[in-house]
Amino acid sequence: MTTTARPGFDPELKAGLAIVGGVFPPTITPDLIAFMRKSYASPPIADTLRRRGIVRRDEVIAGHHGDAIEVSVLTPAQANGPRPCVLFLHSGGLIFGDRFSGADLVLDWVDQLGTVLVAVEYRLAPEFPDPVPREDCYAAAEWVAASAEHLGVRPDRLFVAGASSGGGLAAGLALAARDRGGPHLCGQVLDYPMLDDRGLTRSTHQFDGIGVWDRVSNETGWTALLGDARGGADVSPYAAPARATDLRGLPPAFIDVGSAEIFRDEAIAYADAIWNAGGDAELHVWPGGFHAFDIFAPHTVLAQGMIRTRNAWVEKILVD
C-alpha cells in the first residue's frame, strides 16, 4: 500500500469511478491502446445532433503536409449571419478518441450560445508522431480562418478549445499562431490540459493506479507522440506548451482542472506563467475532481459547477 498523501475524490465522483473504471482503466500501457480506441470511441453523433437542432457537414481538408484529414462543421439550425466559431480538439491522450469524443459538453455552445463548431480529426500517435497531430490542428485553424465566409463564421471571433490532450494541442496552437502570425484567436479553453511531457510535477506522482489517467498512462501518451525525445531537451513548446518560456501575447485563457488528477500542477503552473507574462487567464481548480470528470460524470454537482463556469466564460468572450 502506498503512503503518498493526496487529495481524496469528491464522494459523487468516487462513486462514478466504480462505473468509469470499467471502460477507462487508471493505468494505460501501450498494449491497451487498441482497447482504448474501442472503449473511448464516441457514440453515434447523428442522434445527438438531431435532438439538439444542430446541422453537421463533414469536410475533407489539407492537414499536415497537405494530407487529407476530416473535419465536421456543426452549425446551429437557426443560424443567421456570421457566427463565432470554436475549433474543437478532442481528448484521448494523443493516442485514442475521435473528433466527437467528449463533444457533448461543447455542443452546448452551438445550440445555446449560437457558435459554429469545427471538430478536427487530427491524426493520432504512435502511427503519426509529433508534429503531425499538432500540425493537423494548425492546418485546420488556418482552413477555418481562410474559409470564414464559406463557413458563415466571424474571423474576429475564432477561438480554440480542447480537453486533456486536446487542451495541450489547443495551447500549442495558440503559441504557434502567435509566433507564425497565424489566425487571430480570441480565446483558448484548456480543460485539464496535457501540457508537460517531463512528468516531474508532484501531482503527476500522486495518483498512481487510481482515478482516470495516471503517470504511466501519461508516459504512454507522450512516448507515443515523442518517442525517445520525451523528457529530453529537444521537445517543441508547440507539442508540450509547459516548455514555453515566452507566454506573452497569447489570447485570454480559460483553464480548469481537478485537484485529484495528475495535471493539477501543470495547469496551475501554466496559468501562473501567463499571469507572470502579463496575460489574461482564468483558472479553476475543482476540489476532489479526477481527470475529465465533467465528461464521465456530468450529473454530479462538481461537474455541473465546472460546466456552468466554463460556459459562462465562453459566453463572456464570444457572445455579442
Next chain:
Amino acid sequence: MQELLGRISALDPRASLSLRVIACFDELIVGNVNTRALLSAAASLAGCNAGFSQQLPPRAMRVTTKGAIVPGPFSPAAGSSVCEGGVTAWLERDGAQHVNDAIILERLLLALRLRHGHGRRDSDHRRELGLLLDTEAPIADRHTVASRLNLSLTGRYRVLAAPLFAVWHSHPTCVEDVVATPYGSIHALVVPESHDPVDASPCGIGLPTGVDKLDRSFRTAIVALRLCLPPHTPVVTADTYGALIGLLADLPDRAAVPDLDALDSVMAHPWGPATVDVLIQAGSVRQAARLAGVHHSTLQTRVDTITEIIGFDPLDGLGRSRLGTAYLCWRLRNSRVLDLPPPTGGRSGGD
C-alpha cells in the same frame, strides 16, 4: 453513466454491471451525499429521470440524468418504483424496463433510507452481511442476523473475498454483498465449509469458522485475496498458510516488521522476487536452483548476497521461518490484486 454501462457490456458481455452499480451506491452511502446526488446518480445510471417521495415529513424530488431538478409531481408506475417504510423511489422510464433498473432502484431506495435516518437495523435485510462480518458488532446482533440470513448457528462457514471486478466462471448461490473495508469495497460471500472450490479470479477463501467468528474468516479471506497473483494464482485458500494467516490478518498495515526493510533491498535486485520465491518452496539450494532454472552456483551466489543483506542464513533453522514471514508481509505490502485491472478483453480484444 448509462452510456458507460452500455459500453462496458458491449466490450465484455460477461462483465457484472450490477456489482458496479452496487459499488457506485456504496460509495455514495459512504460519502454521505444528499438526496439530489443520490437521485442524479440513479438517473444517470438509468438514462431517465429518477424520483423519490416520502410521507413523513411529506417531501418529493425528481432529478434528470444531468442532475437538474424537475419541478412538479409525478405518479410512478408500479413496475418502475419501489416502496419501503414510507419511502418511494422510482425511475421515469418510458416503455419496457431496462436490465439494470431493478438493481438501481433497490440500491437507490436503500441509500435514500439511510440518508433519511432509517437505520440499518430496523428492516433492511440486504445490508446485514456487513454487520455479520463486523468485528465491532455485538455477538447477539450477529446471531440475529445469521438467523435471518438462514445461516445455522452451529454450522461452519467460510467467507470468500473478491474485488468487484473479479471474474466468476461459476458463481456460488449464497449470502453475498459488497462490504466496505480499509482496502476499498470488497465483494464478500458466505459459503458452507465444505463448499466446492470456487472458480473465480482473483478470490481469497477464508478459514472455516462458526457464525460468530465470520469477521475473522473475512479478514483471513482478505489476506488470502491479497496474496493472489492472477493469472498464475487466481485463488488462495487461507488454510494453505496455517497459523501464519491469522498472524498476518492481525498485523496492522503499517506495523514495523523486522527483516522487511532488509528484504526490500533483496527484492530491489532483478532476480530478488523469483529467487526468494523458490527459496521458500525448496528444501535445498540445489532444488531451488532447479525450480528457478539457474545454475547451482548462480543460486548459491544469490543466497550469499541475501544472507549478507538480511543478516541471517535464509536456509537454516529459524532463518527459513523469518524469510517466509517477511516474504508474505512483503507480498501483502506490494499486492496489486485489488487495483482495478484493465477491463477484461483489453489485452485480447483489441483490434
